[in-house]
Amino acid sequence: MRGKPLSDMLGIELIDFDITRPCGPEEQAELRHLFCEHHFLLIRGQKLTDEDHDRFGKYFGPLSLPPKGADAGYVTNKEEQVVGRLGTGTDMLLWHADGAYGPHPGIGTSLWAKELTPGTTPTLFLNAVRALETLPPRLRARIGTLSAVHMRDTGIVRTAQPFRDSAQPQNVEAGLVRSYQHPIIYRPPHIDAQVLYVNELMTSHIAELPREEGEALLQELFNHLYADHNVYSHEWQLNDVIIWDNIALQHCRPKAVGSGQRHLRRLSLDGWNTEGGVMKWYATGMPRDLALMEGRDLAIA
Numbered sequence: 001m002r003g004k005p006l007s008d009m010l011g012i013e014l015i016d017f018d019i020t021r022p023c024g025p026e027e028q029a030e031l032r033h034l035f036c037e038h039h040f041l042l043i044r045g046q047k048l049t050d051e052d053h054d055r056f057g058k059y060f061g062p063l064s065l066p067p068k069g070a071d072a073g074y075v076t077n078k079e080e081q082v083v084g085r086l087g088t089g090t091d092m093l094l095w096h097a098d099g100a101y102g103p104h105p106g107i108g109t110s111l112w113a114k115e116l117t118p119g120t121t122p123t124l125f126l127n128a129v130r131a132l133e134t135l136p137p138r139l140r141a142r143i144g145t146l147s148a149v150h151m152r153d154t155g156i157v158r159t160a161q162p163f164r165d166s167a168q169p170q171n172v173e174a175g176l177v178r179s180y181q182h183p184i185i186y187r188p189p190h191i192d193a194q195v196l197y198v199n200e201l202m203t204s205h206i207a208e209l210p211r212e213e214g215e216a217l218l219q220e221l222f223n224h225l226y227a228d229h230n231v232y233s234h235e236w237q238l239n240d241v242i243i244w245d246n247i248a249l250q251h252c253r254p255k256a257v258g259s260g261q262r263h264l265r266r267l268s269l270d271g272w273n274t275e276g277g278v279m280k281w282y283a284t285g286m287p288r289d290l291a292l293m294e295g296r297d298l299a300i301a
């Protein structure tokens with residue numbers, strides 16, 4: 001399988017891979033290997049079906065349950081009602097990794113640009129493995145044993161303001177606020193790497209430091225993470241299929257540009273395939289039984 005690099009930071013485009021043709025176990029393992037190495041795969045310019053998209057996602061791991069009554073989640077600005085709509089994709093969305101506020105942040109997410117007009121809003125990605133590798137030694141030494149608390153208030157829709165100061169008391173009482181503490185130097189379950197694991201949308205505070213000191217440290221880490229040279233901007237084309245590592249990478253969306261149509265079909269992984277079987281790793285930040293009951297994925301889209 002041949003790939004063309006998308007940037008110095010992350011990602012390859014698979015240039016001789018046919019997504020409409022079922023893959024055998026060896027090709028599937030190669031796809032997972034490329035995913036683990038580059039964190040982001042792109043397949044461009046092919047005509048595919050929902051079944052092709054689903055089958056491709058399943059090479060990497062079991063798929064999360066779709067939203068109730070839908071075949072998949074959708075990030076779409078279509079005007080009519082879309083079953084499974086997770087968001088319109090028109091608002092600015094701060095940098096984040098889906099599910100960071102839960103014990104098992106999702107390993108992978110795939111989007112397929114099913115309907116698209118040229119010049120729509122891009123999606124931005126950055127490599128948080130590389131960010132940790134390039135962190136100045138002084139900062140690296142400071143975060144060595146620290147952990148960060150991540151949160152999300154699921155009772156409100158918020159994409160352009162951090163959650164760190166956002167918990168509504170009534171939502172806390174109703175159990176709608178989810179939070180979880182992870183080491184800032186985070187070790188993902190599926191790759192032999194470490195990740196700088198704080199993000200501007202969901203990271204509330206550093207657990208071991210007084211708030212002001214922790215906030216200053218977070219800002220230093222954000223300045224490093226979100227420097228322009230770390231960012232890859234994915235400019236969508238019709239029928240692009242991407243799958244990315246949601247732990248190794250962070251993603252965000254700038255303010256909507258243009259008013260073109262943007263209808264993206266979304267799948268997320270709920271586990272990871274290995275040669276020896278499926279590694280269970282529940283992507284959702286909510287209790288598994290509740291997620292099953294509600295049949296939904298708590299994506300921010």
Ligand SMILES: [Fe+2]
Pocket residue numbers: 096097098251299300301
């Ligand atoms: Fe997201």
